[in-house]
Amino acid sequence: MKWSEICIHTTEEAIEPVTNILYEAGAGGVVIEDSQDLQQTFLSDEGSEYSLDPADYPIDGVNVKAYLPVNSFLGETVEEIKQSVNSLLLYDIDLGDGRLTFSEHNEEEWATAWKKYYKPVSVGEHFYIVPTWENFDPEDPNRKVIELDPGMAFGTGTHPTTVLCIEALETHMSKKAEVLDVGTGTGVLAIAAAKLGARKVHAVDLDQVAVQSAKINVKLNKVQDVVTVSRNNLSDNVKGQYAIVVANLLAELVIRLAEGGVADLLQKDGLLIASGIIRPKKEQVKEALIKSGLHVIEEMDSGDWIALVAEKAE
Template sequence: MNWTKVEVKFNKKELEEIIGIVLLQNNANGIEFRENQDKFIISTYFENENIEDELLKKIKSEIMEYKKFGFNFEFSDIEVSKSLLDDRTWKNEWQKYYHPTRISRYLIVAPEWESNINLKDDEKLIVMNPGESFGTGTHATTFTCLQALEMIINDQKSMYDVGTGSGILSIAARKMGIRDIEAFDIDQIAVDATKYNFSLNSDSNDIVVKKNSLLDGISGKVDIIVANILAEILMDFIPNMDRNLNPNGTVILSGIINEKENQIVKELEKINFLVVSVIKKDGWSTIITKRKEDVEK
């Protein structure tokens, strides 16, 4: 089989997640991120050697459309290009960029092809195939969400994973002791990738994953809600999230560029939620929040 490799070069690291989302929405097979001197590069693959230039123009156009959300950085110097690969080269290209990553003292994320790792008694291993979805533990938003889960999980029993992407946060929560987990994503590609990643982790293959927009139509309540989605979508999610949260519950919100953090905090204050902690990395913020009444007990 021949593959088309599509590369997007850009000069603002904050664009990484936006570009990743756009590529996956256009049926790309996974994404690779790397730095090269003063440029950032995201590469992806299509199972088709006849990718038209129109698709490259469409990808760039959809990236540029995010300007309307008011990001405080320039959408400039974005270059989209393509090249052909055969099947063997594709496998080598894909696998050379993903290696085991230590998220914290206790948590390691490894790709399926490098999962034979000797762990200490207190270490947890998450096995992933980056496949067709976003969230391998290397991006700042996923990385800090994993750290936030490790910070807050104690004796909680249930969690909703909103915009699950690859399922990595659900897998991590299960390994930290959460038994009742449901994962949701609006993208069927992400749902399918999540199911596969659950199957790679024997303690996670019974986690429920559904195609769903945010928590629309979901009536249950849980101890933890985690939502790693863009800030603009979080603005629509926050007003209704209280209805799905148990007493003394905790919410983790991520996908927030630093410039949007205050806007999210103000939206939380409108529904009487307070920020418990903020984890920052590479221009992104992850917020841990609870109801004001629970924080002030």
């Protein structure tokens, strides 16, 4: 069977919405080639460090590649993708040049080739994030291993926004804390919280594919006694109070989360860790957090990405 590879050259800010559009269009797989990944150091199966091949990545920005079956509906599907991607401009999302290109591949080529982009990597002070298909022997026995199978969900745990969240969890989470993970994706942040000693983690995502992926990864990492995963739109109808709410979302969704009363879900002195914020939108997000009754106590950054740690104000 032949597959058409659709490559959209865009920005980091647009990765998640573009990816969602491609999956909704019926993509049989997605690869994300982020030029910023070239700045990271990865680990081989033997634990030695190595760098990625620049030839596999764009000079700047991000390539989001989707795979669609070559059939009589392909032309219509591509037009729908173009319209949906362009409509993101209405939400003030920077698409970059949004250039779209095509190529064809046999099924055997794309079914395994995408795995070369996902390698073991050390994250924060406490973790290795390792794809399930890698035979990995940890060099540092003090680091905890998070096994991930990205499946059809967005994220492999190594994107700067995820790393910032993990680093913030390492700094601020107390043992036996109860944590809410909003927009869990593959479940990596919920798993990290559990491995850092959380008593209970409730992970939610609107995308049913992400929910299923997170459930699989939770079981892979043997934290199902701590982590529960369910489908939910942001924090709507979530009950209880939490020591930490972690939200790795687009800036617009962090603002919506704040306006939706996330402060009410925090215990006294509870913290919101919000990431996925592109630098030009930092002040807009901070204003929304302050209006919601939160006080920003820390800013973290990685490239163009910002994470904010906000405390419930009394």
